[in-house]
Amino acid sequence: MNTFIKREYDYAIRICAYLAGHFQKGHIPISQIATNLYLTRPFTTKIVYQLKKAGIVDTVQGKVGGVFLIHPPQEISVYTVLKAMGFSATINECLQKNTDCPLASICRIQHFFAQQQNLLIENFKTKKISEFALNDTDLIPVS
Amino acid sequence: MNTFIKREYDYAIRICAYLAGHFQKGHIPISQIATNLYLTRPFTTKIVYQLKKAGIVDTVQGKVGGVFLIHPPQEISVYTVLKAMGFSATINECLQKNTDCPLASICRIQHFFAQQQNLLIENFKTKKISEFALNDTDLIPVS
DNA sequence: AGTAGAATATACCTGTTAGGTATAGTTATA
């Protein structure tokens, strides 16, 4: 399988969506996030760590520690989160810098894919995390 | 790196673009295609073989054999070629069938990515190989 | 002050796959 959005990236967005649903309600322990989003704790930890390094979330250490969004969710785009997670995917390898293809100057294929890629990225920038916000009541399984 | 369009897929489009530039001018030997597109012969062979199985090109065997497009290039879309090469990429794994995510019913993230994916595929279907046609004169290196 | 429960940081593992190469066979023209 060839996915454009890695699992990690998707989980990162989910985690932010969960935190968006709890914005300004204090900090949320990683264990709670992991449980409610059906992720393992170590993996959730890893992602939170990256989101913190990127300045998207901050954490409180110690016994009643946890995670929270630094900025309002309506100011955080999908693109911001993807970039934070190291997203550098190009739709086609030709579009990377330093790729010196001998056909480059005449290649209309490359140009087409570049257009498509820019379109996608624009949409990722427009979409804000607030639109995905998850509340705990959303997460209660229907029985 | 995480590319959506594999090298193979890209090469397949290039090969079709080259054949489009030589449409109705007889069949082109694989060795000529490989040389002019800066690909190795075995790899070109492999791709041509797949394109043949998918009914996009046909081949003539024997000493003066070669490859040619079965249909006019303006009837072949980028999507057709991608599908022929086994393209089944989903922008996000959640969008595959048989993925039963416990969040699925409430996940707006999934819905967003699905929209983006459909957009992209629509554009792949609209774009025709004829728009990429490569002539040999295009390929003469500037000295 | 000590301890429990939380986050931090990094090291490691492992199956899959992208991106090829190799090789043996078949066909058909010269």
Place this chain on the structure above:
DNA sequence: TATAACTATACCTAACAGGTATATTCTACT
């Protein structure tokens, strides 16, 4: 009948996705 082409499949290998493990540090609560 030799040779230059295509056919078909088997195999290789480095990279990486998708995690797990482990040791450490921090802080609320007792």
